[in-house]
Amino acid sequence: MNIKAILMGAATACTIAFGASAETLTLVNADSIGSPMDQMNAHFAKLIEERSDGEIEVNYISGNQLGTPPQVMDQISAGVVDAMGTAGAWLSAYAPDTQILTWGFTFRDGDHVFDFFNSDLFQDLTTEMRDTGRIRVLSAGPTEPRVAFLTEPLEEGGNFNDRKMRIPQIQSYLELWKALGAQPTQVAWSEVYLAMSTGVVEGAEGPPTAAISQRFHEVAPNVYLTNHVWATSTIVINEDKFNSLSPEHQEIVKQAALDSAVWAYDDATTRREEVLAKMKEGGATINQYDASGLQAAAREAVAKLEADGLWREGLFDAVQQQ
Structure with missing residues (x-):
């Protein structure tokens, strides 16, 4: 797998499409094309570009091209790529206590999952992931029961x-x-x-x-x-990339991620039956x-x-x- 070639190709395509002046964000999908996580990522990318009026361009790389979710998580930590949306279970590689997410019958319902992700407790569980692993959790939410x-x-x-x-x-x-x-x-x-x-x-x-x-x-x-x-989604970003964005762009990216988590939950709830x-x-x-x-x-x-x-x-x- 030639990650450098893939990234350069995506960047070139984006430059041709939008020009070279905007802020760029390389977003990776490490799940199959057409999967719920792929669709959530595409929604996230769309929201960012729309809400920034094109000031943030998203290089969206989909289809397992850069490896499995844990492999892409390592690339985000190293600053090779910027962001990824995937299952919340994969946070555990950098935030071991989040293995509680995949323990049986931990959550009562979707609202309980959202309450946990919005809590100070969850923020505490992912502090080292952000400060040492250089991976910030932008959003997380439930999708559906397994x-x-x-x-x-x-x-x-x-x-x-x-x-x-x-x-x-x-x-x-x-x-x-x-x-x-x-x-x-x-x-x-x-x-x-x-x-x-x-x-x-x-x-x-x-x-x-x-x-x-x-x-x-x-x-x-x-x-x-x-x-x-409860299956979950998360969107993560390299901490240094996030800090390089202007406060306005940080807010756009954060809110787009939060809205995408809700979108993924609503989509799964609608389509499950x-x-x-x-x-x-x-x-x-x-x-x-x-x-x-x-x-x-x-x-x-x-x-x-x-x-x-x-x-x-x-x-x-x-x-x-x-």
Whole structure:
């Protein structure tokens, strides 16, 4: 991957389109083209250019060209690229306590997620990320609850014991699915379809509006509405790049990010039922699921995980109070 060539190409195209006088912002999408995060990034870019009257040009690089979200996060920290919109789960590489975001049944609903992101507690969790990692969180918000996709159905009232479940490369996901009795296996998002179709894993989990573009329901048609973790979005920017902007441009970028987080939530909420219906039309079975047993198992594991340092002690209870 020639990152320098990609960046130079994007910059050249932007210069031709807009001229060379405006402030430029290199924005990266590290999720698949057409995914909810790609659409959120495109909305963010549009708002910036409209609200700045073209004074801020956005070089938008999409389609995994610069690597995975953790790889792009490293590039933002190093100042190679400026900004990215992606799932909030990836903040944990630079703000370990944010692994609480991907713990089971941490949040009651979307409003609770927004309240947490708007709290002093969240600001505290990401201070070192900004000051040392040089990555500022511009916005964060909920999108939708995650559900489970299985190649074979559960028994009536069954659990996930011994199921080989795909998880991302995030420690809290590993610990969660272990607590739920499954056999968690780390597989890249883009490889999940193949992993399920070949039996490497027996299931996966994720937000329906993102999973449909990966066609999870085609190879794992047993969909269970576990709603175990709230999927989230975030938009981050290199701290030094942000500080180089004028106060007026900083405000435009910040507000555009906040508005884009709300847009992503509204979009996912609107499309979720449509997506589930489309999966059903494609042959999937959409199952309601009593998650009380999963919730109890996740809650029981919290004390040990906090003692082991997965996140700071007392954080789970503090989030409940937001």
